[in-house]
Structure formats: structure tokens, C-alpha cells
Amino acid sequence: MQSVEKLNIGYLRLFAISSSFLEKIGGLDVLPGRLVAVRGKIVGYMSTVNKDDFVAMRSLVFSLSEIYSLLDSKSRGTLPTTVLSHVSIGISFINSNSHDTFNSEICGEIVQAIFELFLLSSPHKAHDELTRAQHIVSYFVALHDLSTRIATVDCKMIRELFQENAKSWSAYIYGEIVDELVHISYPATDYSQASYIEALTCLITIDGSEHYAFLVKKISLICCSLVLGLGKITSSKLFIKILHMFETVLKKQPSLVSPFVFEQLSVFLILSTSRSGPSFIDEYDIDELYLSLCSVTSTILLSFSKFLRGHHNLVIRLLQNLLYPLCVPRPIGSNKRIEKSIQNHWKRAAWLSRTAACSASCALAYSRLTSNLCEPPARSWKDSRKRILADSSETSSLPLSSAAGVARRALSKHAPYLLVEYCYASLHYNFDPDTRHALTQGIYTLFDSLGQNELKIANAALDVAARAIFKTAYDDYLKFGKWHEI
Template identity: 70%
Template sequence: MLNALNTNSYHAILQSADQLSIGYVRLFSISSSFLENIGESDAVKDRMVVMKEKIVRFISKVNKNNFALVRSLVASLSEIYSHLDPKSRGTLVTVVLSHASEGIAFINSNPDDMVNSEICGEIVQAIFELLLLSSPPDTHDELGYVQYVVSYVVALQDLSPRIGTIDSKTIRKLFQQHAISWSPEVYREVVEELVHIAFPAIDYGQRKYIEALTCLITLDKSRHSPFLVKKMSLICCSLVLGISKTTSSKLFISILHMLESVLKEQPSLVSPFVFEQTCIFMILSTSRSGPAFSDECDVDDLYLRICSITSTLLLSFRKFLRGHHNLIIRLLQNLLYALCVPRPFGSNRRIDISIQIHWKRATWLPRTSACSASCALAYSRLISNLCEPPTRTSGKRISEDGHDASSFSLSSAAGASRRALSKHAPYLLVEYCYANLNYNFDPDVRQALTQGIYTLLDSLGQNELKITNASLDVAARAIFKSVYEDYLKFGKWHEN
């Protein structure tokens, strides 16, 4: 029947919908999607504007607890907005916006009423989408309107972990599309405000602001780059200073997501200072000085996120690595201890106290268990990214003697990179030997680590191996000897 819809039958539906009963509203919502089939005449559009006003008036009269009817009305309003031009849509009236506030209040006050909470989630998200489609309430107060939009984003981000009907990805996409149209002055004012609110990080309540800030920082808009480079420097400093105040794993994951998004989506914002501060933040996060979470967290997921950020630092920002190898090596040393647990020392109080003093594992790790083999594989890939950087060339250049000059340049760059690394890599191998001496590795974890350690040994020359051997005590030297013999037997490439 709906496929055979024509202009006359659609006008009949519009006329019947004047009664504004729940049945007619649903029928109108369904039939609006077939406007393309009937040509979208001017008469139909004019009638739709009238219907928009009638639905808004009915929303103001409907019982506040009748969430199902409000959802249908909002859905019908959304259908009308999708077919009207911006001028015809006008401003979304306060009566409609108030239902979003009522839905948020209901969700927060009735966490056990899952059915109505899901409906309220749909209402809030639909009203947010209508708000973005509407005209600003006052063209002279762009900042106030934008702040209003941001407040809705923050509220939805806060509700999304609890309400399955709220689509965080869709909200983020719509918000970014809307933010592109903001003037530079308003954009900078809002970013300044969000940075001031979100950092330094103190509690879980600021997580939603960090996610809104991430959406704005990762906008593809070069005219904001100089401003954002300065803001990123400030943010990274705040992260380093506030790391010990982070008590929520969800907040910490939001921070990691922000850093990873900037590194991957807006690399132009990463200055040498931001690179350095990011490395320091990652080192602190994986040490005793890092965050101690008051809630449960998935340590494997957290570890893999940290590895992903570290991998991006190594692969995409290798130009900043010169002079900062010591930071990367320290980070890899900290990550190594997340893959093992201390050996039990019995009742010897002195040794137990010594272990506590020299505890090298992150505070968010369980004391009696380690990360899984999948994390060890990610760690091995990090070592490969460090020791075997990818070589890229944009074209060939032939030297005067007929040889490929670009290959000489690449070889020279790779050689310089290996020489710079060779001064620091032995200390990672030393740490691995001592970790084997004082900690236990699961068999699967040890096997996953093997390839990474072999890659590390491939990058070391005889002088570096001598430095490693000289840096170890007798017990650790025996472990190094065993590791190196296995490498010669199974890991080192032989011509035969």
C-alpha cells in the first residue's frame, strides 16, 4: 500500500494527522519516508511545515511520563526536518528540548527501569540530532548556541555507557560535522573552556568533557593548527602533572583514546615537546608513580592501548626519536614487567620489604597475575618497530656513477638510526635478564617474547653485547648466556 502512495493519499494522511492521535502520528512517520516517490511538491512541503508546528504543540501537551508517545512524535518531527530546508525548519523550541532534560533526569533516577531508559535514550539522541538540524536561536549569540550543543554532547557521552540505544559513534560524527561550521573565535573559546574544565584530570566526571574535547581537536581543519599545537602542549603538561590523581580506569582510557586520536588523525599537532611529554606520560602510567584505579579494569585492553600509542610514536614520529631513545627504552622496560609476576620469597621479611621498595610493576596491575600472551606479542612487535624501522622512498635518484643514490641515503639513515639505538638497547636486554631472575613468565608469554628478544639481539653488535654482559651480576649473566646461546641456535640467521 505504501509503495503505491500518491499525493492525494498523502494529503489525506496529513489531514487525518490533525487529530494527532498516536496511531496517526506513527502512520505519518512511516509515510514521510516515501516523499521521494511522490515528487515532494510545494503543497506537501507547506503542509509539512504546518504539521511540524502542530506536532510541537502536541509535544507540549503530552503527558511527561508517556515516553512511547514522545518518541513517536520526535520521530515524526525528525522525518519532517529531513525533508525541509534549514530556513523552513526554524529554531527547535524549548518545549521539545525540555523533553531531553526530562529523559536524562529519568535515566539517572531510575537505573533499574531498562525499558523506559532505552526509550528515553532514543528520545535524547533524536532531539540532539534535531537540535543540530535547527537554526541557532540567536545568530548574534553563536557562542551560547555552541555551548548548548556541547552540553548535549557531554550529557549523551555520560549516558552512553549505560544506555545501549545511544550511539556514541553517530553522536561524535554529527557533532564534528556541526563543529566545522563554527567560526574560529567560537571554536577556540569552546576548546579553551573544555581544556580548563577537563585538565588536570581529577575524577570520573571529567571523562565526558575529555571525549568532547577529543572530537574538536581531531577536526580536519588546518586553520586551527597553530592554536591547537599550543593547547596540545598544555594538555600534555597537565596529563604528566595530574597522572597520580587519575583514579578511574574509564577516565584513563578516555585520555589514552584522546592521545591516540591526535597521534593518528592530527599528526601536525605533535611537536617535539608534545612527543616528549607523551613519552613521559606513558612512562609514568606504566610505573609505580602511575594511576591507582578504584574500579576494575581490563588490564589486557589497557596494555594493548598503551602498546598501540607507543607503536604510533615509533612509526609515525621517528624524526623526534633522536635524543629520546632513553625515554622509549624506559617505557619498554616498564611494559616488560607487566608480562611477569614476582617470584614468591617465602617468609623472609627483609627480602619482601626489598621487593616492595624496588617494585617495578604498574600500580593498576594485579599483584599475582600478569598480562596475557597477546600482550606479549604486541610487546614483541614494539621491539621490531624500534629495531627495524620501515624504510620509505618517494622515488629514485641516480648518482653520477650510475648507482641508486636514494638507496645510499636510506642505508645511511638506517645506519644512523641503528647507531643511535645501539647506545640504549643493551639496557633493555639487561632489564630482560633481571626480570627472568626475579620474576616468573608464563610459558605462552615467554614464547611470544622470544621473537622480540631475538630481534633486539639482531640489532646489537659485539661491543653492545660486551656492555650487556659487563652490566650484569653473576646470576643474571648466566641467564644472558642461556638466552644468547638459544639465539645463536634458533634465532640467528645462518647461511647454511
């Protein structure tokens, strides 16, 4: 062990001396050769270090990492198996000794440093490139899983390193790895697949990817697989990871979202918020689930308004479903009519218990969704204006009609049914006072978007009891929500 410490001290001194002194002892051109020699000695000492001495191993691995970062690609060569073996040693220790925080954090640092080393090293042979890429994915998945338990593992950094390395893959390697990840991840069923989904998300959201046509096909396949396998998902963490993947793709790679992908994603969200959706067996926070659903829906409404034309029915159905997690079912037996109605029209999501309801913060998120639907930002109208101009045959009348007006008229045919759903939800369920107050602004925005004809349609679609709720809500809107000219 004393020789190992001397080696580390000598290594640090080597990099502390100035460039002028290096020139005197042989010049900077011989430095790579000296570093390769030091690298070989460090790898040799690794095989003699006690496997339980993680502090010494961390020092050696960090020394190797610094050497690799200074060497050019030709001088780096392959990473010895002696070093790679410590990945499994570190992971095994963490999994079996989670109570040992100090050594677990050191092992996490070792695994992360070896991952960085592996990205810098070269494959053994040219035909080993696919195997090396598979190992990189495996180490990334292991590190991503450890990052949830070990604070020293920097998930953001390893994600960036992984994406940077994947940019150098050939089209063949890239396609094979994505195919394997799709095969492993979908249809997703348990939490063990979450890290593979994270790896797939990183690959399909690389900036400036040259595999556009290939990725469009894979995104379509993933959406179809998720819709078909939605009922098999039993882990809430996995479900949230899938939502995060969708949101990342929507934000970072919007060009991959075709009309078909938009439809499949909308169907996935609709089913996820219905009785046909997943039922989770692990512990979870219903507010976290709900806010994740709202976040994806908000991204769709704000960034993909061009696809809303002809698909308002899907969006309205989704917002109708998202209304019910905010409701609290009334006690059985309180009202025979209500009890029968709940039995016949049980619309709450499968992941909600009989008495559970989301908090007022979720109701605020729902109100923002309603505002995004009825009053999206001007940027959305500007982005869709060219499409509206191109699709319309009445070019002479277009100067008198804004893109916002065209979109509002398309929405007004479907929006009344969201208001109808709110009235029936108020009739059959309870709302917490704070939740109802948070929903008020969203309902007022909905009233703002409806004309007299649409209000008549909504009123006609209600029965006598629901019509009374509609009248009360509309009177409150006229008194408190509607803008009055002074």
C-alpha cells in the same frame, strides 16, 4: 492521544504522495510552508502528551526530525523549548529506571533524535551562537555517557554529527569551546570527565581543521597538565579514555605533534607504567590497560620515528617499564637476596597488585613493540630519509649509508640497556611459561639489532647472577633465533 495518532498518520501520508499530486494541490514550492505548519502542530501536541508515554513521544520526535531534514535552514528556525525539555526528561528516566530496558531504549532514541534536531535548528539570535555551541557539547556529552548503557544510542553517528556541526563554528566559537573543555577536563581526576575528554578529542581531530596554531598550543597544554596531574587520576576508564585521545590525535592529526608534545607524551607514558603513576580505585582489567599502553606506544614508534633521534632514552625507559607488568613477583621469604632486591628495586606500575601479572597476549604485544623499535617498516625509513639527508654534513658518504642504517646505529647505543633490564627482571621475578615463550621473539629481535660491542656493553653492565641469565638467553638465540646461512 487519538488526535496525536491521526496527526502521525496524516503526516506519513503527506510524504507518501507523489510529486505530481503535490503539483496539483499547490506545487512543490508551498511544501515548506505546509511542513512548518505541521511542525507547529506536532510541537503543540508534545505539551499535552503524558510524560510517561515515551512511545508516543518518540513518534512525535521522529516526525519532527524528518520535517527538519526536509526544510531549508531558513524554514527550520529554532527548536522549541518544549522539545528540548524532553532531553532532561529522558535522561532522568534512564538514570532512575535503568532496570526498565524497553523504555530506557526508547528514551535513548528520543534524546538522540532531539540532538539531531538541535544540530539542524538555528540559534535564537546571532549572539546566542556560543550558548548554542555549549548546549550542543552538553547534549553530546550526555549522549556519549548514555551510549555506554543504552544500545539504541549510536555513539559513532553522534560523533560524526557533532564534528560536522563543529566545522561550521567560527574561530571565536571554536576557540572558546575548546578552552572550556580543556579547563573542565584537565587535570583529569574522575570518570565524570571522560565524556568531556571525548568531546575535546572530536574537536581537535576534525578533518581539515583551520585552527592549526591554536590546536598545537592546546595539545602542549593538555600534555603538561596530564603529566602534572597523573597521580590524581583514580578511574581506570578515564585513564583509558585519555590514552584513546592521544592515540586518536597521533593517527588523525600527526601534524599537531611537535617535539615538545612527543617528549611530554613519552614522559606521561613512562610515569604511567611506574610506581609514580596512577592507582585506580575502580575495577579494571589489567590486560586492557596494558594493551592500551602498548597501542599508543606502537603508534609512536611507527608514525613518529623522526622524533626518535635524540629521544631513544625515553623510548627505552618506557619499554623497560612495560616489561614488569608481565612479571610475577616471587613469594616473600623464598630468597633473602631476591626479597631485598624487590624491596629496593620495586619497578612495577602502581596499578598492579602485588601478585598480578598480564597474560601472554600482552607479552605478544610487547614483542611487537620490540620489533617495531628494532625493525620498523620501510615506510618509516622512507619518511625520515629527507630529514637525515638534510641534517647530515657528510653528503659524500650518504649514498653508501641507508636511512635504516643510520637509525640502527643511533638505537644500538641504547638498546643494550633494554636487554640488561630483561636479565634483571628474569632474575628477580618469575615469568609464566606462556609469557616467556611470547617474549622470546622480541628478545631475539633485540639480539639481532646488537653488534659485538653492544653485547659486550650489556654483559659488562650485569652482575654475576644476571650474567648467567644473559648467557643462557644468548645461547638460545644462537641456537634457535639467529639466521644461519646454509
